[in-house]
Amino acid sequence: xxxxxxxxxxTKTFIGRDNQVxxxxxxxxxxxxxxICGIIGMSGAGKSTLVRCLNFLEKPxxxxxxxEGQDLQAMNEAQLRKARTEIAMIFQxxxxxxxxxxxxxxxxxxxxxxxxxxxxxxxxxxLLKIVGLSDKAKAYPAQLSGGQKxxxxxxxxxxxxxxxxxxxxxxxxxxxxxxxxxxALLKQINEQYGITIVIITHEMAVVQEICNQVAIIDDGNxxxxxxxxxxxxxxxxxxxxxxxxxxxxxxxxxxxxxxxRIVFSENSSxxxxxxxxxxxxxxxxxxxxADTKDIGGIAHGQMILQxxxxxxxxxxxxxxxxxxxxxxxxxxxxxx
Amino acid sequence: MWNSETVMMxxxxxxxxxYMTLTSTIMAYVIGLPLGIALVVTAKDGLRxxxxxFKLLDVxxxxxxxxxxxxxxxxxxxxxxxxxxxxxxxxxxIVPLTIAAAPFIARLVxxxxxxxxxxxxxxxxxxxxxxxxxxxxxxxxxxxxxxxxGATIALGTILGYSAMAGAVGGGGLGDIAIRYGYHRYDFGIxxxxxxxxxxxxxxxxxxxxxxxxxxxxxSR
Numbered sequence: 413x414x415x416x417x418x419x420x421x422x423t424k425t426f427i428g429r430d431n432q433v434x435x436x437x438x439x440x441x442x443x444x445x446x447x448i449c450g451i452i453g454m455s456g457a458g459k460s461t462l463v464r465c466l467n468f469l470e471k472p473x474x475x476x477x478x479x480e481g482q483d484l485q486a487m488n489e490a491q492l493r494k495a496r497t498e499i500a501m502i503f504q505x506x507x508x509x510x511x512x513x514x515x516x517x518x519x520x521x522x523x524x525x526x527x528x529x530x531x532x533x534x535x536x537x538x539l540l541k542i543v544g545l546s547d548k549a550k551a552y553p554a555q556l557s558g559g560q561k562x563x564x565x566x567x568x569x570x571x572x573x574x575x576x577x578x579x580x581x582x583x584x585x586x587x588x589x590x591x592x593x594x595x596a597l598l599k600q601i602n603e604q605y606g607i608t609i610v611i612i613t614h615e616m617a618v619v620q621e622i623c624n625q626v627a628i629i630d631d632g633n634x635x636x637x638x639x640x641x642x643x644x645x646x647x648x649x650x651x652x653x654x655x656x657x658x659x660x661x662x663x664x665x666x667x668x669x670x671x672x673r674i675v676f677s678e679n680s681s682x683x684x685x686x687x688x689x690x691x692x693x694x695x696x697x698x699x700x701x702a703d704t705k706d707i708g709g710i711a712h713g714q715m716i717l718q719x720x721x722x723x724x725x726x727x728x729x730x731x732x733x734x735x736x737x738x739x740x741x742x743x744x745x746x747x748x
Numbered sequence: 749m750w751n752s753e754t755v756m757m758x759x760x761x762x763x764x765x766x767y768m769t770l771t772s773t774i775m776a777y778v779i780g781l782p783l784g785i786a787l788v789v790t791a792k793d794g795l796r797x798x799x800x801x802f803k804l805l806d807v808x809x810x811x812x813x814x815x816x817x818x819x820x821x822x823x824x825x826x827x828x829x830x831x832x833x834x835x836x837x838x839x840x841x842i843v844p845l846t847i848a849a850a851p852f853i854a855r856l857v858x859x860x861x862x863x864x865x866x867x868x869x870x871x872x873x874x875x876x877x878x879x880x881x882x883x884x885x886x887x888x889x890x891x892x893x894x895x896x897x898g899a900t901i902a903l904g905t906i907l908g909y910s911a912m913a914g915a916v917g918g919g920g921l922g923d924i925a926i927r928y929g930y931h932r933y934d935f936g937i938x939x940x941x942x943x944x945x946x947x948x949x950x951x952x953x954x955x956x957x958x959x960x961x962x963x964x965x966x967s968r
Contacts, residue, residue, distance in 0.1 A: 467874055469870060469873060469874060492876075493876040493877070493878060494876060495876075496873075496874060496875065496876035497875065497876040499874075500874070500875070501871070501874040503867055503870075503871060505865075505867050507865065507867040507868045507870065507871035508868070508871075509868060509885075509886065509889070509890060510865075510868075510890060510965060510966045511889055511890050511892060511893075511963075511964075511965050511966070512889070512965075513965070520872075520875070520885070521875040521876075523881075523885070524872075524875050524876055524877050524878075524881060525876070552965040552966075554965065554966045554967060572875075578874075
């Protein structure tokens, strides 16, 4: 089956007065219909430019973008505008019309596609129900919280029944609880309407929460791509590792010492492995990072341990963990 | 000095001042509003960058604005005659007032529209909005309070200009102030006209501020 979005060798160079910035250096990526694809990278990596190439808010310098096989480059302005009505987008700062109330904000894209006012109102009502804000139809954006504004933006994005929803750092301005609820809403939309979702973020947690596909962008290049499970369990590149180990605040202390990273899969979560290992080896370990994430309904945990200085004990511990079918990875040369 | 004739004269000329100010402001907006929109749209990072057009508008706006109004008033006399049939009186004054105010208004409109959040414009583009939709429903609609504040400033300034036009027989309160105060040393009437001008500006300002506040949905 043909992919919903096909990105082929896309480059984008911004030409300034006396310098050139290569934001994208040749990116190719396929996103299948119905997927939730996370595009993750540090700020300045080029991910926001890439997502704008998917609706041609930025025209790529070279390369092609195919949406359902249609080449955006080949379209004239009117065709492109029509294509955009099927590729909705939400933003970090919501970008609602501040002088229109919630209901009229949702009607705005319907005005663009020429839907009759009465019908548009009805559609807005339905959408408000979906995002759980039926009581806020007459409120103005300034009266809403960040999470509510993003819900309105989502309702607005869904108004014309898009095939694709692009999310540009859509949860970056929200607190963790609100982020979770917005992500849950996006997942629900993906499941109910089969909308392909592309999520731009710098937070691995967002990708883990709802994506099934991930692409890691670093300095304008696509450095790693695949299923979230695969990339999370075995990050191959430095850029990927940096993102996966996000939140490990005590990273500096680990430099030059012997540290290992363990990844738990679903069957090992129940046995107290570390406790048993410490008992067996009669030496304590220092837990530097531990967290568990639900990736696609399966519990995945990662833990970073600092081993005792005695090399014999350290070896023994690694062997102990390997014997229990855990993925063990040495982090000795890992530098933040 | 306070006979009914004087009072009638003051009332009549207050009316003339208002007539000149309001008519010129409206005419100046007819010219200045599209120019202001064009300045924003054709600018380098605008919706349709057209450098030569932007440069031309930019330079013309600056030239007209840098000519002192009193000089402009005299410079455009031939044009005033052509349009209004004569070069003196309230109606004739509307011509130079409009010419002087249009570039000023274009700048006011430009600065109001530039205040509109780029993100909201981007959002409209991402929905497939056309240029006209963005101008009408995003730029002008979102900037409306700022545009009204600008219009209030414009009215005040044009009112001031119209008083200046009195110097060359333009009619209105400025004309009275100069004729009675300057030529006849009748400071009483001059002061009354000054107070009337101050009151007019105050009233316009209060209406403008109230209206812009009422229409602004961003607070609360």
